[in-house]
Amino acid sequence: MMTAAEDVSLPSLTFQLELFPETSGTIALFEDVMNVTDLKAMLINKELDAVMLSPKMLVSPFQIMVAVNKALHVHATGHAITRTVNSEIIYSLSPSTNISESFKVFAMGSTDTSVVVIVLDDPDQTKLKCIAAKIEGVCVPLAQLSTHTDEIMIKKKYSISKAELSVGSLEDAVICKMASSDLS
Numbered sequence: 001m002m003t004a005a006e007d008v009s010l011p012s013l014t015f016q017l018e019l020f021p022e023t024s025g026t027i028a029l030f031e032d033v034m035n036v037t038d039l040k041a042m043l044i045n046k047e048l049d050a051v052m053l054s055p056k057m058l059v060s061p062f063q064i065m066v067a068v069n070k071a072l073h074v075h076a077t078g079h080a081i082t083r084t085v086n087s088e089i090i091y092s093l094s095p096s097t098n099i100s101e102s103f104k105v106f107a108m109g110s111t112d113t114s115v116v117v118i119v120l121d122d123p124d125q126t127k128l129k130c131i132a133a134k135i136e137g138v139c140v141p142l143a144q145l146s147t148h149t150d151e152i153m154i155k156k157k158y159s160i161s162k163a164e165l166s167v168g169s170l171e172d173a174v175i176c177k178m179a180s181s182d183l184s
Contacts, residue, residue, distance in 0.1 A: 010139045011029075013142050023120060025065070025118060026118070027064055030114065031144070033136060038134075039052060039134065048131055052108040052117055053107060054106065055114050055148035056149065057153065059149055064116070068089055086118075093106045095177040097182060
């Protein structure tokens with residue numbers, strides 16, 4: 001484990017999107033975060049250019065990549081529901097079309113002690129390192145994401161049935177619900 005303030009490469013996942021090759025994304029997981037309230041204030045005041053999520057509602061990094069891809073797509077085509085790509089990522093995770101509900105469920109909450117950080121266009125981790133320096137917590141490998149996942153809450157929020165799980169994984173069901181949320 002490494003503290004967020006160390007000046008070395010942070011354990012994270014950097015990805016390139018096939019449909020948006022000019023955009024890269026980086027995902028990092030922080031545990032034992034002590035200053036969530038301060039971080040929320042920094043996000044609201046636009047002092048941080050990142051998305052900060054509660055890991056409870058995340059089943060995999062792929063789910064995050066799908067949300068990033070969807071957010072970039074709707075912004076590129078002029079069909080965005082929210083004002084920024086970062087807020088659209090949060091909205092894209094939701095099975096609902098209610099923006100407020102999306103933020104309540106998926107964005108970092110005031111009682112969270114673990115946070116998933118998403119930063120776009122940061123191939124050398126400059127932005128991520130700057131953000132990590134402001135997080136009073138520990139950056140851990142993203143492979144530990146599943147230890148924070150609340151499967152019961154995910155099944156409830158996404159209305160996932162036993163029948164759906166009998167033909168696919170929880171990740172499959174979540175991705176399908178995310179993809180079809182704006183069709184209802």
